[in-house]
Amino acid sequence: xxxxxxxxxxxxxxxxxxxxxxxxxxxxxxxxxxxxxxxxxxxxxxxxxxxxxxxxxxxxxxxxxxxxxxxxxxxxxxxxxxxxxxxxxxxxxxxxxxxxxxxxxxxxxxxxxxxxxxxxxxxxxxxxxxxxxxxxxxxxxxxxxxxxxxxxxxxxxxxxxxxxxxxxxxxxxxxxxxxxxxxxxxxxxxxxxxxxxxxxxxxxxxxxxxxxxxxxxxxxxxxxxxxxxxxxxxxxxxxxxxxxxxxxxxxxxxxxxxxxxxxxxxxxxxxxxxxxxxxxxxxxxxxxxxxxxxxxxxxxxxxxxx
Amino acid sequence: xxxxxxxxxxxxxxxxxxxxxxxxxxxxxxxxxxxxxxxxxxxxxxxxxxxxxxxxxxxxxxxxxxxxxxxxxxxxxxxxxxxxxxxxxxxxxxxxxxxxxxxxxxxxxxxxxxxxxxxxxxxxxxxxxxxxxxxxxxxxxxxxxxxxxxxxxxxxxxxxxxxxxxxxxxxxxxxxxxxxxxxxxxxxxxxxxxxxxxxxxxxxxxxxxxxxxxxxxxxxxxxxxxxxxxxxxxxxxxxxxxxxxxxxxxxxxxxxxxxxxxxxxxxxxxxxxxxxxxxxxxxxxxxxxxxxxxxxxxxxxxxxxxxxxxxxxxxxxxxxxxxxxxxxxxxxxxxxxxxxxxxxxxxxx
Amino acid sequence: xxxxxxxxxxxxxxxxxxxxxxxxxxxxxxxxxxxxxxxxxxxxxxxxxxxxxxxxxxxxxxxxxxxxxxxxxxxxxxxxxxxxxxxxxxxxxxxxxxxxxxxxxxxxxxxxxxxxxxxxxxxxxxxxxxxxxxxxxxxxxxxxxxxxxxxxxxxxxxxxxxxxxxxxxxxxxxxxxxxxxxxxxxxxxxxxxxxxxxxxxxxxxxxxxxxxxxxxxxxxxxxxxxxxxxxxxxxxxxxxxxxxxxxxxxxxxxxxxxxxxxxxxxxxxxxxxxxxxxxxxxxxxxxxxxxxxxxxxxxxxxxxxxxxxxxxxxxxxxxxxxxxxxxxxxxxxx
Numbered sequence: 001x002x003x004x005x006x007x008x009x010x011x012x013x014x015x016x017x018x019x020x021x022x023x024x025x026x027x028x029x030x031x032x033x034x035x036x037x038x039x040x041x042x043x044x045x046x047x048x049x050x051x052x053x054x055x056x057x058x059x060x061x062x063x064x065x066x067x068x069x070x071x072x073x074x075x076x077x078x079x080x081x082x083x084x085x086x087x088x089x090x091x092x093x094x095x096x097x098x099x100x101x102x103x104x105x106x107x108x109x110x111x112x113x114x115x116x117x118x119x120x121x122x123x124x125x126x127x128x129x130x131x132x133x134x135x136x137x138x139x140x141x142x143x144x145x146x147x148x149x150x151x152x153x154x155x156x157x158x159x160x161x162x163x164x165x166x167x168x169x170x171x172x173x174x175x176x177x178x179x180x181x182x183x184x185x186x187x188x189x190x191x192x193x194x195x196x197x198x199x200x201x202x203x204x205x206x207x208x209x210x211x212x213x214x215x216x217x218x219x220x221x222x223x224x225x226x227x228x229x230x231x232x233x234x235x236x237x238x239x240x241x242x243x244x245x246x247x248x249x250x251x252x253x254x255x256x257x258x259x260x261x262x263x264x265x266x267x268x269x270x271x272x273x274x275x276x277x278x279x280x281x282x283x284x285x286x287x288x289x290x291x292x293x294x295x296x297x298x299x300x301x302x303x304x305x306x
Numbered sequence: 307x308x309x310x311x312x313x314x315x316x317x318x319x320x321x322x323x324x325x326x327x328x329x330x331x332x333x334x335x336x337x338x339x340x341x342x343x344x345x346x347x348x349x350x351x352x353x354x355x356x357x358x359x360x361x362x363x364x365x366x367x368x369x370x371x372x373x374x375x376x377x378x379x380x381x382x383x384x385x386x387x388x389x390x391x392x393x394x395x396x397x398x399x400x401x402x403x404x405x406x407x408x409x410x411x412x413x414x415x416x417x418x419x420x421x422x423x424x425x426x427x428x429x430x431x432x433x434x435x436x437x438x439x440x441x442x443x444x445x446x447x448x449x450x451x452x453x454x455x456x457x458x459x460x461x462x463x464x465x466x467x468x469x470x471x472x473x474x475x476x477x478x479x480x481x482x483x484x485x486x487x488x489x490x491x492x493x494x495x496x497x498x499x500x501x502x503x504x505x506x507x508x509x510x511x512x513x514x515x516x517x518x519x520x521x522x523x524x525x526x527x528x529x530x531x532x533x534x535x536x537x538x539x540x541x542x543x544x545x546x547x548x549x550x551x552x553x554x555x556x557x558x559x560x561x562x563x564x565x566x567x568x569x570x571x572x573x574x575x576x577x578x579x580x581x582x583x584x585x586x587x588x589x590x591x592x593x594x595x596x597x598x599x600x601x602x603x604x605x606x607x608x609x610x611x612x613x614x615x616x617x618x619x620x621x622x623x624x625x626x627x628x629x630x631x632x633x634x635x636x637x638x639x640x641x642x643x644x645x646x647x648x649x650x651x652x653x654x655x
Numbered sequence: 656x657x658x659x660x661x662x663x664x665x666x667x668x669x670x671x672x673x674x675x676x677x678x679x680x681x682x683x684x685x686x687x688x689x690x691x692x693x694x695x696x697x698x699x700x701x702x703x704x705x706x707x708x709x710x711x712x713x714x715x716x717x718x719x720x721x722x723x724x725x726x727x728x729x730x731x732x733x734x735x736x737x738x739x740x741x742x743x744x745x746x747x748x749x750x751x752x753x754x755x756x757x758x759x760x761x762x763x764x765x766x767x768x769x770x771x772x773x774x775x776x777x778x779x780x781x782x783x784x785x786x787x788x789x790x791x792x793x794x795x796x797x798x799x800x801x802x803x804x805x806x807x808x809x810x811x812x813x814x815x816x817x818x819x820x821x822x823x824x825x826x827x828x829x830x831x832x833x834x835x836x837x838x839x840x841x842x843x844x845x846x847x848x849x850x851x852x853x854x855x856x857x858x859x860x861x862x863x864x865x866x867x868x869x870x871x872x873x874x875x876x877x878x879x880x881x882x883x884x885x886x887x888x889x890x891x892x893x894x895x896x897x898x899x900x901x902x903x904x905x906x907x908x909x910x911x912x913x914x915x916x917x918x919x920x921x922x923x924x925x926x927x928x929x930x931x932x933x934x935x936x937x938x939x940x941x942x943x944x945x946x947x948x949x950x951x952x953x954x955x956x957x958x959x960x961x962x963x964x965x966x967x968x969x970x971x972x973x974x975x976x977x978x979x980x981x982x983x984x985x986x987x988x989x
């Protein structure tokens with residue numbers, strides 16, 4: 001077990017290093033540089049900016065400086081466009097907001113998806129199964145921006161039930177969280193259904209019934225524990241989806257989270273911010289994937305001792 | 307133990323106790339016809355109503371996106387002065403004037419956008435872009451992934467181990483972030499290339515974003531397919547027909563190409579079909595946030611993005627691309643599901 | 656002798672109502688079992704042997720249903736019982752062990768958990784007492800280091816050991832009847848012998864009855880007092896082990912016995928399989944289901960289902976050949 005954890009940690013570090021290096025290479029070594037691609041500033045301004053941001057040093061030195069600062073001091077540098085603010089500040093302002101919405105969305109996706117999928121599997125072929133299948137098939141086909149916009153149009157514009165933008169009150173959370181959880185809830189529901197169907201056909205389910213256990217125990221003790229394993233595996237990609245999905249939701253509902261900061265940084269060409277956010281998000285995804293993989297190994301005893 | 311039945315001499319005839327011939331016995335046996343794998347799968351697929359309807363939908367969409375524009379009087383970048391912001395089927399002042407003079411003006415079925423471009427043709431072109439991206443990207447994934455996975459699975463041992471380590475690392479890299487990154491950084495040099503070097507101006511037309519999407523798909527997205535193909539190959543290569551082929555002197559390439567991959571064909575088709583909606587999803591997502599095909603070429607995602615501002619006044623401008631994307635993705639998903647049910651009966655519900 | 660039968664299945668008909676049609680799995684099956692009996696049910700896949708056994712425990716899988724007949728077990732009317740009442744006797748008065756020990760145990764729970772589960776369910780024992788009983792059971796089935804095993808997971812044990820655990824679970828509440836559905840098919844031959852020996856030993860110790868379901872005649876020869884041969888949802892021949900082996904009176908039974916390779920045969924003698932393929936249960940034929948594969952098939956065999964003919968006391972067979980003489984002589988005794 002320990003061996004596996006170490007192996008995973010090492011792999012994650014390698015990947016993170018790889019991603020940051022790729023990012024750095026792309027950002028700083030591509031000809032044209034971050035400043036030149038804009039309207040060409042005067043030579044003097046250029047010199048001053050280069051000096052301030054350390055861009056006149058050899059690339060390798062820049063690379064080393066950045067990596068050292070980023071990973072050992074946690075300093076992702078100053079923002080280029082938002083004068084006076086550091087990337088760290090921007091991230092720490094925006095991330096908690098995104099995390100709240102994302103976290104709620106994941107929670108709701110699990111709370112809806114797992115029961116729905118199980119119910120569908122238990123009532124296979126009956127009308128409720130068909131309804132759930134249809135619902136979840138639609139859910140994975142409709143992109144999140146479509147859902148967001150439809151929700152906004154219907155609930156906010158036409159019916160005036162919910163506020164359109166911002167996050168002032170708990171009511172404000174409803175639409176963005178719903179929009180973000182739509183796809184994962186459908187996906188988890190389908191995943192749970194097929195997993196549960198497979199588990200229900202297993203021999204040990206027959207053994208459980210032969211022991212005289214009640215339906216309740218058979219379902220929650222024997223079936224669920226086995227059926228939920230694929231869903232645990234999905235948690236990693238789920239997180240990555242939620243992070244990237246938040247870009248859209250935050251843009252549409254005008255939410256000041258990390259996602260919209262990232263999108264703006266792209267249009268603004270704020271390279272340090274782009275880089276810092278990318279590395280931050282990448283690190284988050286990589287670490288969460290690693291934790292989920294380790295958790296899975298813990299939960300499934302078959303793999304524990306390999 | 308058993309109830310003794312009525313005396314047997316009642317309805318029986320001595321001639322009944324003559325032996326029955328072999329042919330007579332055979333007539334009792336109803337053998338089911340054996341069908342080839344493909345025919346059997348296609349038959350099952352055809353019975354699947356939902357999948358067939360989805361197939362019909364996709365064919366209609368293909369016609370809509372690829373054939374109709376050739377006959378359409380408007381083009382996607384054509385800006386008609388005076389015809390801005392028309393509602394569906396509405397005519398501008400100028401157009402009314404032209405009609406009064408007896409000229410026929412082709413109606414704007416879905417109105418026009420703020421620059422006077424016909425929304426309908428843009429919808430068609432947008433669909434074309436989405437479909438092209440989806441299909442080409444999926445084919446790339448298929449090609450790279452299946453060859454890589456087949457080699458890893460077939461040769462096994464150290465080759466396999468190294469190849470799969472690489473896969474593991476690539477798998478953990480967050481794809482959307484890399485796409486965005488590439489897009490941001492490659493934009494300038496690629497535009498430079500397009501403007502300054504002869505023969506590269508197609509870059510401008512397609513858009514840097516799209517090129518980045520294809521690059522990233524080629525770099526990152528094939529790993530899922532590789533894993534699937536590898537595990538299939540691992541099981542297949544133990545089977546006897548492989549040993550037989552080897553004994554007959556077939557080269558490794560031939561064995562992989564002819565024998566092994568063809569047996570995976572079912573899985574390959576299903577996985578590729580399901581990759582298409584996923585690619586379209588990614589493309590529309592990126593176009594939506596502004597990184598995708600370059601204007602004026604429309605994409606369903608960018609059309610939706612531009613339409614958000616006018617959502618109260620012109621809701622159809624948003625609904626049209628939104629419904630189109632959902633329809634395309636849904637149909638491909640259902641076709642893929644149908645193919646899987648048809649060709650992989652073990653996975654059947 | 657009218658002793659109270661432990662199990663009395665009368666004229667059982669059971670069908671599976673599938674989308675493709677009604678699969679008539681059991682056609683008029685009757686079995687009687689007294690306390691202490693060991694009955695072997697022999698037949699090929701699809702003959703209905705497992706379906707018969709499962710119906711005693713109410714384990715018939717959806718979409719199966721009893722269409723006709725009754726099942727009486729230990730004073731209960733099984734086919735009338737509610738699901739609630741059935742649960743009380745499952746694992747308690749009647750238990751079953753399945754064919755594949757690899758997949759019959761839940762992989763995510765410990766052995767101890769799975770044994771104690773059934774003890775705690777049907778008895779009033781405390782957790783501590785249940786643990787002790789579990790250890791005792793593991794010892795009983797011949798597993799060493801029982802305390803350690805309790806904490807292990809199924810994948811840590813070998814196939815033979817897992818089957819012993821299954822037996823331990825089945826015997827935990829000292830059932831009157833143990834149903835064994837091909838318990839050794841998935842095991843190595845040497846382990847097979849051990850498991851069968853264990854079962855006989857336990858039967859003598861606890862005094863329970865066993866129904867042994869198998870396609871292997873070798874197993875029934877050793878273990879069972881009585882044998883029921885099933886084909887296409889019917890019992891085609893029934894009798895004591897000696898009678899069946901030395902005086903088989905159904906062509907199918909004879910075919911089964913012939914197909915066993917014998918050590919004492921001369922070399923180069925060909926194996927004698929039974930020709931043909933099993934019956935399509937969606938459209939069972941009107942006559943004897945074995946007709947297409949029977950060497951001595953007669954015209955009547957294809958038209959009408961044969962009734963049971965008594966061969967000797969306690970031995971009967973459903974075959975027109977047994978009626979042939981009687982009819983040929985013009986309505987003699989039957």
